[in-house]
Each structure stands twice: as structure tokens, then as C-alpha cells.
Amino acid sequence: MTYDVAVIGAGVVGSLITRELSKYNLKIALLEKCNDCAMGATKANSAIVHAGFDAVPGTLKARLNVRGVELMKRFCKELNVPLKNNGALVVAFFEDEIHHLEKLMARGEKNGVPGLHIVGREELVALEPNIGERAVAALVAPSSSIVCPYELTIAGVENAVTNGAEFIRNCEVENIQSTDEGFVLGTTQGEIKSKYVINAAGVYSGKIAQMIGDNSIEIIVRHGDYYLLDKSQGTLVSRTIFQCPTIMGKGVLVSPTVDGNLIVGPSATDIDDGGDVATTSEGLNGIYTSATKSVPAVSLRNAITSFSGNRAHPTTDDFIIGSSSVNKNFINAAGIESPGLSSAPAIAEMVEGIMKELTGGMEKKVDYNPIRPEPVRFRHMSTEERAELIKKNKAYGRIICRCETITEGEIIDAIHAPAGARDVDGVKRRTRAGMGRCQGGFCGSKVVEILARELGVPMNEITKFGGQSKIMYDRTK
Amino acid sequence: MLNYDLVVVGGGPAGMAAALKAKEEGVEKIVILERAQTLGGILEQCIHTGFGLHYFGEELSGPEYAGRFIELVEKTDIDVFTDTMVLNISDSKVVTAVNNNEGLMQFQAIAVVLAMGCRERPRGALSIAGSRPSGIMTAGTAQKYVNIDGYMPGKKVVILGSGDIGLIMARRMTLEGAEVKVVCELMPYSGGLTRNIVQCLDDFGIPLRLSCTVIKTHGKERLEGVTIAKVDERLQPIPGTEEYIECDTLLLSVGLIPENELSKDVGVELDRVTSGPVVDEYRETLKPGIFACGNVLQVHDLVDYVTEESQIAGKGAADYIFGKKKGGTFINTKGIDGVRYIVPQRVNIEGTEKLKLYFRVGQVYTGAKVVVECDGEILSSRKKVKLAPGEMENVVITPEMLAKMNENSEITVRIEQ
Numbered sequence: 071m072t073y074d075v076a077v078i079g080a081g082v083v084g085s086l087i088t089r090e091l092s093k094y095n096l097k098i099a100l101l102e103k104c105n106d107c108a109m110g111a112t113k114a115n116s117a118i119v120h121a122g123f124d125a126v127p128g129t130l131k132a133r134l135n136v137r138g139v140e141l142m143k144r145f146c147k148e149l150n151v152p153l154k155n156n157g158a159l160v161v162a163f164f165e166d167e168i169h170h171l172e173k174l175m176a177r178g179e180k181n182g183v184p185g186l187h188i189v190g191r192e193e194l195v196a197l198e199p200n201i202g203e204r205a206v207a208a209l210v211a212p213s214s215s216i217v218c219p220y221e222l223t224i225a226g227v228e229n230a231v232t233n234g235a236e237f238i239r240n241c242e243v244e245n246i247q248s249t250d251e252g253f254v255l256g257t258t259q260g261e262i263k264s265k266y267v268i269n270a271a272g273v274y275s276g277k278i279a280q281m282i283g284d285n286s287i288e289i290i291v292r293h294g295d296y297y298l299l300d301k302s303q304g305t306l307v308s309r310t311i312f313q314c315p316t317i318m319g320k321g322v323l324v325s326p327t328v329d330g331n332l333i334v335g336p337s338a339t340d341i342d343d344g345g346d347v348a349t350t351s352e353g354l355n356g357i358y359t360s361a362t363k364s365v366p367a368v369s370l371r372n373a374i375t376s377f378s379g380n381r382a383h384p385t386t387d388d389f390i391i392g393s394s395s396v397n398k399n400f401i402n403a404a405g406i407e408s409p410g411l412s413s414a415p416a417i418a419e420m421v422e423g424i425m426k427e428l429t430g431g432m433e434k435k436v437d438y439n440p441i442r443p444e445p446v447r448f449r450h451m452s453t454e455e456r457a458e459l460i461k462k463n464k465a466y467g468r469i470i471c472r473c474e475t476i477t478e479g480e481i482i483d484a485i486h487a488p489a490g491a492r493d494v495d496g497v498k499r500r501t502r503a504g505m506g507r508c509q510g511g512f513c514g515s516k517v518v519e520i521l522a523r524e525l526g527v528p529m530n531e532i533t534k535f536g537g538q539s540k541i542m543y544d545r546t547k
Numbered sequence: 548m549l550n551y552d553l554v555v556v557g558g559g560p561a562g563m564a565a566a567l568k569a570k571e572e573g574v575e576k577i578v579i580l581e582r583a584q585t586l587g588g589i590l591e592q593c594i595h596t597g598f599g600l601h602y603f604g605e606e607l608s609g610p611e612y613a614g615r616f617i618e619l620v621e622k623t624d625i626d627v628f629t630d631t632m633v634l635n636i637s638d639s640k641v642v643t644a645v646n647n648n649e650g651l652m653q654f655q656a657i658a659v660v661l662a663m664g665c666r667e668r669p670r671g672a673l674s675i676a677g678s679r680p681s682g683i684m685t686a687g688t689a690q691k692y693v694n695i696d697g698y699m700p701g702k703k704v705v706i707l708g709s710g711d712i713g714l715i716m717a718r719r720m721t722l723e724g725a726e727v728k729v730v731c732e733l734m735p736y737s738g739g740l741t742r743n744i745v746q747c748l749d750d751f752g753i754p755l756r757l758s759c760t761v762i763k764t765h766g767k768e769r770l771e772g773v774t775i776a777k778v779d780e781r782l783q784p785i786p787g788t789e790e791y792i793e794c795d796t797l798l799l800s801v802g803l804i805p806e807n808e809l810s811k812d813v814g815v816e817l818d819r820v821t822s823g824p825v826v827d828e829y830r831e832t833l834k835p836g837i838f839a840c841g842n843v844l845q846v847h848d849l850v851d852y853v854t855e856e857s858q859i860a861g862k863g864a865a866d867y868i869f870g871k872k873k874g875g876t877f878i879n880t881k882g883i884d885g886v887r888y889i890v891p892q893r894v895n896i897e898g899t900e901k902l903k904l905y906f907r908v909g910q911v912y913t914g915a916k917v918v919v920e921c922d923g924e925i926l927s928s929r930k931k932v933k934l935a936p937g938e939m940e941n942v943v944i945t946p947e948m949l950a951k952m953n954e955n956s957e958i959t960v961r962i963e964q
Contacts, residue, residue: 298671345767348678375671377679453643453651460650467647469632472582473808478647509669511685515692530698534681538768541681542698546723 073099073236075425076255076264078243078278080107082219083406084270085226086145086418091425092233093440094432099262100227100235101255103242105536106496107227107489108220110272111410113499114296114347114379116336117219117327118310120409121158121211123178123186130389132181134413134420139213141415146217149225150444152328158214158310159197161364163204167314171209178211185212200306200367214310216328219411220499224489229442231488233435238262239492240536243271246281248397253282266428268401268421273344273382275390275404284396287404288385291344293378294336295353297361300372300507303332311364322360324368329502334361334368336379349378374507381407389413391420399428445483445500449475470520471513473506478520485524492525494518495535518542551626552868553577554642554656556633556809559588560850561841561857562662563616568861569660570623574868578626578654580633580644586620587613588664589687590850592694595715597742601851612850628652636813640836658836658864661810661824662857665842667712668802677763682770686712686800690719699723701796705773706730707761709737709744711848711937713800718747720798727751728792731759731775733782736911738802738937740848760784761797770795803846813837820888821845827877827893828902829863830856838864845890845905848939852905876954882906885915885962887936894944896952903941906960908934916963917942922956934962 075091077084080102088100102109119142125132146153162168168188175186187210194201194208231237241259252265271278276289304326313321327333337353354376361368384390384405394400401424403417410417426432448456448466460467465479484491484500491497494504497517504510504517518541522529530542552574555562558581566577585591590598593609600606603615620627631646642654667685682701689700690712702725706713709732717727730748735758737744748755756775762784763774777788805823807815815824815832823844824832830840840860841853866872875895882889889906904919912934919926919942926948934940942960952958 297674346678348764349676351674351676351762354674354676370674373671373674374669376674376676453653456645457651460645460647464647464650467645467650468630469582469634469645472632472806475634507669508666509671511667511669511688514684514688515696519696529696535768539681540769542692542696542700543702544699546693546697546699 071099072263073097074264075099075266075268076101076253076262077268077270079270079272080223080227080237081110081112081270081272082108082223082226082411082414083403083417084268085223085230086414087268087270087403087421088235089226089230090418090422092230092235093434093438095435096432098230098235099264100230100237101241101243101257101262102237102239103258105239105492105533107237108223108499109535111379111381112223113220114377115219115381115408115411116323116325117216117333118158118323118325118412119153119215119217120412121178121214122181122183122409122412123174123209123211125181125409127177127180130391131409131413134389134416135409136182137416137419138409138413139215141419142215142217142412145415146222148440149222149229149442151217151222151225153215153217154328155213155215156309156326158211158312159194160209160211160312160314161194161201161205162207162314163363165206167316168207170314171207174209183211183213186210198307198309198311200365201311202363202366204363216310216325217411218328224500225442227489228487229440232442233438237489243278243281248282252399266399266401266425268403270403272406273380275382275402279394279402279404282394282396282400284394284400286395287390287402289405290383290385291341292381292383292407293339293341293346293353294381295349295357295376295378296333296335297354297357297370297373298375298377299332299334299368300374301330303368303372304330306332306365306367313360313364322357324361324365331374332368334358341380344380347378347380349376353378374509383407389417391417392424393428401425446480448477448480470516471503471506473508474502476501476503476513481517481520482524485521491521493533493535493539494521494541497521548641549652549654551576551578551654552657553660553864554654555579555660555662556636556642557581557588557662557664557841557843558586558627558629559662559664559841560590560613560616560853561664561843562660563620564854564857565660565662565838565840565861565864566625567616567619567623568858569865570625572862572865574865578628579620580631580642581627581629582632584630586617586627586629592691593715594694595719598850601849602854633809636809638813658838658867660860660864661815661837661839661843662841663806663809663843665803665805665846667799668804670799673799673801675761675764678766680764680766680768680770682766682795683764683797684799686710686716686798689716689798693719693723699725701725703728703794704796704798705761705775705792705794706798706800708732708799708801709739709755710800710802711739711743713798714739714743714747716798716800717753718751721751721753727753728794729753729775730755731761732757733760733778734758736935740937741935762789764797770797773797803842805843805846807843810839810843818888818892821890823890825892826890828891828895828898829866829872830860830891831863831867836867845888848937852939878952878954878956878958880904880958880960883959883961885909885912886960889960894949894958896949896956898949899946901946902944904944904958904960905939905941907936907939908962909936911935912962912964918961918963919944919958920961921948921952921958
């Protein structure tokens with residue numbers, strides 16, 4: 071197949087870039103090595119839209135973070151993705167840490183972060199009554215928000231596909247040849263030709279760049295463990311609580327998620343294998359201990375799951391965005407670690423700009439539609455709305471996931487959506503079926519059944535997340 | 548709005564027994580709301596035998612035991628909605644439910660029986676480190692795949708937790724041709740019934756390792772193995788005792804949690820130990836007119852006791868509906884010295900009937916005495932050959948004992964070695 075643009079990697083960065091480019095009359099392929107989008111760092115991070123006080127002024131991180139916060143509002147509105155502006159606090163536990171808060175505030179102001187101010191213990195307790203006893207002061211960042219990173223990514227891919235982009239799953243890029251017309255990509259789905267290549271391969275972006283002989287990108291895989299706690303803990307704090315960075319490290323955050331859970335993490339260990347997302351007992355113990363310093367009431371009795379993600383830490387310490395020095399038609403969007411989610415809309419905008427320059431102007435589609443329709447969310451509806459909905463389609467009358475109140479209709483929608491779910495985890499990320507406290511104990515087998523029926527395959531071909539991750543083997547005797 | 552005297556939430560053995568008892572007591576309009584496609588609850592996937600020894604005096608399979616009650620329900624005019632999920636119970640006892648036939652329904656009840664059963668504790672609650680591949684599931688989920696759907700979830704199996712479902716599944720998977728390598732139990736004793744350890748593990752030569760747990764899972768896509776280790780008295784893994792076991796399936800049988808989300812929403816007070824509602828001897832919660840029975844109240848090991856308990860709740864609900872429920876003076880029961888909890892938590896000292904206090908112990912005892920005491924007076928003391936956390940026990944309180952108590956009394960049950 072021949073394309074104008076091939077985007078490698080369907081994380082939040084690749085998906086939003088694809089979506090921005092789908093405005094134009096371009097033939098675009100979004101290549102993903104897994105069975106779904108949002109399978110790398112995108113599905114396992116802190117889910118925060120950072121205010122932007124952390125990055126060093128003048129860096130890409132600083133510029134794109136602040137711009138990203140601005141753009142995120144429009145992106146989420148158009149894509150119908152919940153975004154909650156809950157604010158953030160950086161908490162100091164010792165008097166001498168306050169000067170660090172002041173430094174962060176000055177840095178943030180230089181970056182253009184609005185509304186930063188420092189509060190003492192009394193005001194801090196008024197803001198967050200469950201804050202730890204040792205907290206003495208905090209930097210308040212009102213513009214910090216929370217968003218679900220995979221929901222944003224899924225919505226981005228959906229919208230891009232609706233606007234004509236092609237989403238190719240299970241398509242691992244194995245080699246790239248530069249030709250006069252552009253590039254030939256050898257993939258696990260066969261040969262793909264493209265005039266332009268955008269490298270958004272996350273922890274593998276160094277490896278992908280090397281395929282065209284660009285050895286400038288060095289990525290360190292930084293591993294982080296997280297706990298996700300039950301919704302009963304989701305109201306312990308209303309803001310995202312960071313700890314004042316010390317020589318001992320950045321500390322862990324405690325934050326509500328946009329879906330009402332509580333997230334705690336991450337740890338940070340550098341590892342070799344970008345695909346190794348096994349949690350470690352050291353990491354998990356560490357974040358728990360650290361989190362209770364911020365919010366002592368955090369209780370692992372209410373943990374519903376733990377997980378880990380690998381961040382692509384660039385040795386340059388800054389995002390690497392721009393045409394490769396080896397071939398200008400190969401654009402890197404690499405080394406995207408925190409604040410990568412926050413910056414993703416701005417990265418997409420920046421890559422769009424680079425493409426405009428390279429192509430000498432792109433022609434806009436007349437029928438481009440930036441709106442991704444809001445999926446049915448039965449759990450948020452009133453009794454009257456629910457009754458009305460079921461009258462129209464009976465599938466919304468059958469609850470499959472008890473913990474999260476997810477209907478069969480929503481699961482069917484998720485499977486048949488553009489770039490829809492193909493596996494159990496895909497259904498879970500799109501609908502939240504299996505995301506609750508029983509972790510799919512009740513609905514797991516029903517989701518397998520629905521997937522098999524809707525995709526027209528036997529139940530034992532359904533996987534948890536593609537590849538060899540089958541749920542069942544053969545029939546019983 | 549549909550008007551009913553009694554709305555029963557859940558059509559498993561508890562809900563059916565409660566509804567039938569209420570019918571027998573003369574309650575006219577009763578409805579059972581069940582989320583599965585048939586009545587019977589979890590018994591439908593429990594195709595092994597061992598049910599009904601106490602209640603029917605014969606050994607039945609789960610579906611057979613349920614079948615007897617389903618037949619009885621069908622002979623009455625009790626309304627049944629299956630494939631129907633209850634979304635909410637309001638303070639004024641309006642039960643909102645939904646299914647794909649009738650859509651959204653609202654039932655105004657005089658009394659409600661909560662009989663939602665329990666769910667299994669998932670992996671996430673355990674914080675086992677490692678990868679999250681396919682092949683890790685609760686024993687009950689595996690049971691459904693094998694017994695209902697007809698699929699094998701794997702071939703080489705490790706089971707964590709020696710609860711009854713884990714033990715039953717060890718045998719079931721073996722009979723279906725899988726190799727069950729080991730059953731690991733964190734505690735120094737099994738949480739399952741002795742008869743299940745003998746019939747499901749010993750008879751098949753499956754090793755049970757006590758004070759042992761899974762500390763890590765391996766395999767990126769499909770489970771490839773687990774690391775197990777011995778634990779010390781504080782239940783912490785002992786360094787140096789790690790052992791890698793190759794397997795493609797890890798089944799978890801690590802506890803059951805009463806499913807009380809609906810109860811909590813309507814403001815029913817829960818017991819911290821049982822995770823079920825606080826009830827009196829009629830199984831009425833602290834919300835008047837709302838009753839609870841079966842595994843939503845306390846996790847049982849024998850369905851026979853569920854039936855017994857649910858009949859009490861059914862009778863209680865009927866009395867409430869007919870305005871016959873006596874007031875009285877309620878005092879608390881309390882488990883101490885090895886007794887983890889007691890159900891019911893409250894007892895009417897003006898009661899005129901014999902009642903049973905159900906309880907579980909926190910560890911294994913041999914030759915210990917169960918002592919019931921009130922106001923410094925020993926009401927009963929009975930020596931037991933063996934007491935184990937996996938087996939629910941009970942003591943009897945007679946009206947004569949109650950007659951001696953006053954509003955400040957407290958009944959305690961304790962273990963004396």
C-alpha cells in the first residue's frame with residue numbers, strides 16, 4: 071500500500087498527530103504493533119494534564135506543556151473526552167522545602183502558568199482536609215487537570231479514522247528503506263510505502279530512527295509502578311497532590327482520576343526492555359509508603375489493581391520533535407516522557423506545522439469533521455434518559471458490568487466503532503466494563519461472549535490484548 | 548410504578564428460600580429480580596455434589612439443589628424477572644431495575660430482601676507483582692468457563708488460595724485433563740472445608756502448600772509461570788524460599804466479598820468484619836423493612852445454612868409486611884477471644900423462640916471450648932473436637948436465657964483453649 075504519511079505508533083502522540091493531519095487531503099496510515107491503540111506508556115501513566123511549572127523555561131517541554139494545556143480543552147471538547155480541571159498542589163514537608171516551592175513558582179510563571187500561589191498549612195488543610203500531618207505548605211496550580219489518557223487516544227484514532235485515516239493494527243515496523251519517492255517500510259503486515267514517516271514510537275522511537283540511519287536519539291526506558299484504588303477512595307483528595315522534589319527523587323503523586331478512582335504512583339527505575347511492564351514489589355511498596363506521607367488515609371485494602379508503564383526518557387532531557395537530520399521527510403516525535411500527555415495536543419499542532427512547511431502547504435478536506443460523537447454512557451444518565459434509550463435499543467437494557475454499570479449496547483458500540491475494540495482489554499478501556507472493583511470477575515466471560523458474537527469468531531479466539539493472550543484454550547472434554 | 552409487598556433482590560438459593568417462606572406466610576405480591584438468565588445463582592455452575600446433606604438429607608449437585616427451589620417457585624404466583632439488574636434501592640423502598648425486555652422498571656415495595664450473594668476477591672486486591680498476561684483469573688470465573696461455556700482456560704495450573712471454590716476447581720481442572728501443580732495457601736491452615744481438601748486434593752495427589760504464596764507472575768502475553776515463596780508469621784515472603792513454577796494458568800481463590808453496593812447506597816449499615824449488613828435475629832438490617840440473607844450477609848460454606856438463614860429473613864419480611872413484627876429490646880452480640888464475628892449482631896431479649904448465633908473462628912483449634920456468656924454468667928460451654936476458619940459454627944440461645952437479660956446486656960461468644 072502507498073500512503074502520503076505513515077505514523078508509527080498509536081499512543082496519544084501518534085493518534086493526535088494522525089487526527090490533526092486527517093484535516094488534509096492526505097492518505098494516512100497509523101501503524102501500531104499491538105492489537106489496539108494506547109498500548110504503551112499511554113495506558114499506564116499518571117493521567118494528569120500538568121500545569122507546566124516543572125519544565126525548564128525555554129525547553130520544548132515547557133513551551134508545549136503550556137500550549138498543550140490550552141489546546142487540551144478544545145481537543146477534549148471536540149472529541150467528547152471528559153477533562154476535569156481539578157487543580158494541583160505541590161506539598162512541602164519541611165520549612166526548608168518552601169524555597170523550592172518558590173523556585174517552582176518562579177519557573178512556572180516564566181513558562182506562563184496562570185494562577186500559581188503558595189499557601190501555608192492552615193489554608194492547605196482547608197483545601198485538602200486529608201493531607202498528611204507533616205505537610206507545612208504547598209504550591210497551588212489551579213490550571214492542572216485530569217483526563218483519561220487512553221480515552222483521549224481512542225477518541226483521537228476514532229476521529230482520524232472517521233476522517234479517512236487508516237488504522238493498521240498488529241503492524242510492527244521491522245525495517246525502513248529510503249527511496250526517491252519516500253520510504254518503504256517492512257512491517258509484520260507487509261510492505262508499506264509512504265512519502266513521509268512520523269516516528270511516534272515511544273520507548274522504541276530510538277530504534278525506529280536507527281532504521282533510517284538516524285542514531286541521534288537515545289531513549290532510556292524508565293519504569294513506573296502504580297496503584298489504582300477503589301472509587302470509595304476517590305474523594306480522599308480533590309486535587310492532584312505532588313510532593314516537593316528532593317534529592318531523593320520526585321516523590322509520588324496521589325490524585326483522583328477523571329472516572330472517580332484514586333491513582334497513586336509512580337516509582338521510577340531504569341530498565342532495558344521497553345516491553346517489560348511487570349510490576350515490582352519494591353516499586354509498589356515504595357509508592358505506597360511515599361503516598362501515605364501525602365495522604366495517610368490511602369489504604370491498600372481498597373486497591374483494585376496495580377500496573378506499570380514505561381516512559382521514554384530521552385538522554386537529552388527534552389522532547390525531540392522535528393525532521394531527522396538524515397532525511398527531512400522523516401519526522402521524529404520522540405522522547406516524549408512527562409509532560410507528554412499534557413503536551414500531546416501541542417506536539418500534534420507542531421508536527422502539523424512541520425508538515426505544512428515540508429509539503430509547501432496542504433489542502434484541507436471539505437468534509438473534515440472534528441467532532442467525535444459522544445459514546446453512550448449509561449452510568450451517567452438519569453432514569454428518564456435511560457428509559458428513553460432502552461426504548462430505542464434494547465441492548466442498553468442489559469447490564470453486563472455490575473460494578474461500573476455498563477450495558478451490552480455500550481460494548482457492542484465499542485466493538486463496532488471506527489478502530490473499535492478487538493479484545494477484552496480494548497472493551498474495558500472503551501467502556502470501563504471490567505474496570506471496577508471485581509475486575510471483570512462477573513462480566514469477563516460475558517465480554518468474551520459478546521466479542522466472539524460480534525466479531526464472528528469462536529470464544530477461544532478472543533484474547534485479553536492480542537497476540538498470544540488468549541483467554542481460553544480448547545473445548546472441554 | 549409496580550406495587551409489590553416484597554421485592555427480593557437476587558434469585559439464588561437465598562432469594563428463592565426467602566421468597567418461598569414469605570409466600571408460605573401468606574404474603575401476596577412477591578417479585579424476585581435476578582441478574583442471570585435463570586434462577587439458581589452461583590449453584591448453576593457448581594456441578595459437583597455435596598449440596599443438601601443437611602437440608603434434604605441427600606447429596607445433590609448445585610443445579611439439582613437449585614432446581615428443587617426453582618420448581619417450588621414456579622408452582623407459586625411469585626413473579627420472576629431474570630436477566631434483570633437492580634440499579635438502585637431508594638430510601639422509600641423503590642427498587643429500580645432494568646432488563647432488555649421491559650426496559651427500566653420501578654417497584655414500590657413494602658419490604659425488601661437483599662440476597663445479592665458475593666463476589667470473588669480479584670488479583671488487584673492482592674498486589675502480586677509481575678506481568679499482567681492472560682491466564683490469571685478467579686477460580687469462579689474458570690468454573691464458569693469450564694462448566695457453563697465448555698472451554699478450558701488452561702492446561703498447567705497453579706491455584707492460589709485454598710478456599711472451597713479453589714479446591715473444587717483443582718479437582719475439576721484435573722478431571723478435564725489439566726495438570727494442577729500446586730495449591731498455595733498464605734495462611735498456615737486452609738480456608739476450605741476438610742471434606743473438600745480430602746476429596747479434591749488428597750484423592751488426586753495435588754499438593755497443598757500452607758504458609759506459601761505467589762509473589763510474582765511471569766509472561767508477557769500468556770502466563771508462563773509464577774514464583775512462589777514461603778511466608779513467615781507476619782505473612783511476609785521469606786527471602787531464599789522462592790521457587791519458579793511453570794504454568795499457563797493461575798486461579799485465585801482468595802476470599803469472597805459480600806456484594807453490598809446496593810445496600811450501601813440505600814444506607815444499610817455494614818459490619819466491618821463480615822462486610823455484610825448488621826442484622827437482628829429476623830435478619831432485618833438497621834433500615835426498617837430491609838432484610839438480608841445468604842452470602843450478601845455473611846459468606847457461607849454450606850448452602851443448606853443459606854436456605855435456613857433465608858427462611859428466617861422471609862419470615863421476618865412477612866411479619867414486617869403484616870405489621871406483626873414485634874418491637875422489643877435489642878442487645879448486641881459480640882465475638883471475642885478467637886471468634887471473629889457473630890451473625891446476627893443484634894438479638895431481641897423479648898423474643899420467645901430459640902435462635903442460633905452463627906460465627907467463625909480466626910484460627911484452627913483442637914479440643915477447645917465454645918463459651919457463651921452474658922453479664923458474667925456462662926450460658927453454655929461446649930467442647931469441640933475441631934474448630935477451623937473454613938467452617939461456620941453456631942450456638943443456640945434459648946428464650947430462657949434471654950429472659951434473664953436486660954437492655955444493657957451483651958452476649959459474648961469466645962473460644963477457651
